[in-house]
Amino acid sequence: MTRISILLLGALATLIFALVILVIMPGALLSSVKAPPQLKPYTDQELLGRHVYIQNGCVYCHSQQVRDPAFTSDVARGWGNRPSVPADYVYDKPHLLGTMRTGPDLMNVGSRLPDPQWHLLHIYQPRALVPWSIMPSYSFLFEHKQTAAPGDTVLNVPKPYAPTTGVIVATDEAKALVAYLLALKHDYPAPAEEGVTPAATAPTP
Amino acid sequence: MAINPSDSKVSPPGKKTVEAATRRDSTIDHSQVRINVAEAARIDRSSRLPVLVGFALAILWLLEGTILGDIASFKFDFPDFLSGQAYLTFGRIRPGHLNAMIYGWASTAMFSVSLWMMPRLCRTPLRWPGVALGGIIIWNIGVYLGIILLLAGVTDGLEWLELDHRTADPLMVIGVAMVGASIWRTLAARNVEHLYVSVWYVAASYPWVALIFIAGNLPIYTGVESAAVNWFYGHNALGLWLTTINLGLIYYLLPKIVGRPIYSYWLSLIGFWGLALFYSLNGMHHLIGGPMPSWMIATSITASILMVIPVVAVGINQHMTIAGRFGALRYSPALTFLVLAAMSYTAVSLQGIMTALVSVNRITHFTHWTIAHSHLGVYMFVTMALFGGIYYILPRLIGREWPSANLIRAHFLLVGLGMVIYVVTLGGGGVLQGLQMLDPSQSFEASVNAARPWLLTRSFAAVLISAGHVVFAAHALMLVLRGRSPVREEPPFFFIRPVLVKHE
Helix, strand or coil: CCCHHHHHHHHHHHHHHHHHHHHHHHHHHHCCCCCCCCCCCCCHHHHHHHHHHHHCCHHHCCCCCCCCCCCCCCCCCCCCCCCCCHHHHCCCCCCCCCCECCCCCCCCHHHHCCCHHHHHHHHHCHHHCCCCCCCCCCHHHEEEECCCCCCCCECCCCHHHCCCCCEEEECHHHHHHHHHHHHCCCCCCCCCCCCCCHHHHCCCC | CCCCCHHHHCCCCCCHHHHHHHHCCCCCCHHHCCCCHHHHHHHHHHHHHHHHHHHHHHHHHHHHHHHHHHHHHHHHHCCCCCCCCHHHCHHHHHHHHHHHHHHHHHHHHHHHHHHHHHHHHHCCCCCCHHHHHHHHHHHHHHHHHHHHHHHHCCCCCCCCCCCCCCCHHHHHHHHHHHHHHHHHHHHHCCCCCCCCHHHHHHHHHHHHHHHHHHHHHCCCCCHHHHHHHHHHHHHHHHHHHHHHHHHHHHHHHHHHHHCCCCCCHHHHHHHHHHHHHHHCCCHHHHHCCCCCCHHHHHHHHHHHHHCHHHHHHHHHHHHHHHCCCHHHHHCCHHHHHHHHHHHHHHHHHHHHHHHCCHHHHHHHCECCHHHHHHHHHHHHHHHHHHHHHHHHHHHHHHCCCCCCHHHHHHHHHHHHHHHHHHHHHHHHHHHHHHHHHHCCCCCHHHHHHHHHHHHHHHHHHHHHHHHHHHHHHHHHHHHHHCCCCCCCCCCCCCCCCCCCCCCC
């Protein structure tokens, strides 16, 4: 090659081609995806919890996607009753699909583990509940008080992890994170694909 | 001024033919160009300041990224290690490590490498060196700001795109645009007709990285489209930035050090345009099985398989260039690192193609296999190439040889051995983890326990690699600080003198 113009135009052409195929086209196609009626927008508290989830990098160990049962064991493992679809994510900005399962998938953790007290203690010290866990403790999301004030959410921490004096109280951030986790329920039936809704396929009399 | 003999070895000085060759233009075969030592030194002086500042900042980042990586690694073995403070939690330290290594260490060192290579390849002094220097500094301010915010809990939440889009990212865009402007201005002022392979790779990388970085960081995507853009960016940051600059570096230094031209111009062309076309479409293989339209994932799997064409073309081209001259590895530390990097590029690419196949991906997706794979790429290929480049370039800019051959050997052995342990054990551990996860009769605990011993060997490897980095940084500091000591005449690996060029 001897011409800069060919280098520049060729380099731009290949990249723009890829941008159109993988960014612009999907953007146009996916913009028509509607939220299923069973999927509710996040509440303010859940959004705060999602923010805490993002801030503390939960995504580096937990995925939020149930994959096709044809070649994975995600459904068999009880992580969901069906593969995830784009409509499950319309309220997610940014996405939290994840690339790693050092810990289990959380797409339906709200259905699988519905107890907020369990989650609070698990976030405070995972090994208090799951001895083999390698999840870090998020004790910085909790306050260590001498006595609980009225309205405080006090954790019932078992022996080796309990403080010698005082009580462990959940902060608003910890409670919001748990609210977000409990909102992760995507086990409603998958919405029918665009154009093949039951109404459209039903024979007209 | 002590110059590593490879410059002059290519064409022993004093011969009439050298002078003739020096004057000859390069319209046909760039490898026939004979830049003499004086001209090379003059060109090197034009880029000296930004290149040295970039390397200094990069080596600092290497140490900082190493500390973050070590902390993250030990947190797998001791989950309560440093867990009391939010900024030390795994989910902040780990992206801190990635961003420090990709944008701090590798990218800054790559700015320097490109600013050093481009004037030599264009046979003209670097244009706008002040702009390039400013670009490097602004980029680094952006990365420092972004990582401090990340540790403080301000993140965009997307892997590879964590740095804050309001503060850090605009600085980084300005920085890379300024370095790119200097590169392209130099290219426009070139004194050679023919564009050598390295020029294609280096020059194209700057518009590529600027475009994908802007496209990836726009805060306009939601839901699965956000995932598609995330991995479009993540994969292209590797393919159209980290890979391309370092392939350009290998293409430049490999023939230069062994003293013979690149094996095939046509293979270089196939390698370059094949990579540009196929690599840019690979991203969705990070989402195999995920909630994406299946045509997108199929496109990326197809493009991933097609990557075998440019990868094999580059592999053959570089192997045939060095084949028969492997003896030169014993005398040139730069060549040793670069050859290992070139081989790792082939290895990591073939491994990546294999991982994109659904039959393999169903096991390895979501496991530590991916981490081992990315370290084979970003470390064994990219970082090794950059080490090689720094070993070659720094003495020429400072005018002194590396003080100690033993320190270079220690560096190579520590990081080489550490990385082999890292990739082999963690990659294997990832497969074991994946097999347990694929078997629904096994509890999730089994997949955690399957990975744990290999996470521990990874931490051991991390200690070796960290020691190697300390040796390297200390050695670079010694090289700079030995200002007033007598200039050493011989290169560090002087005990063997291979015949590099046979003159027929």
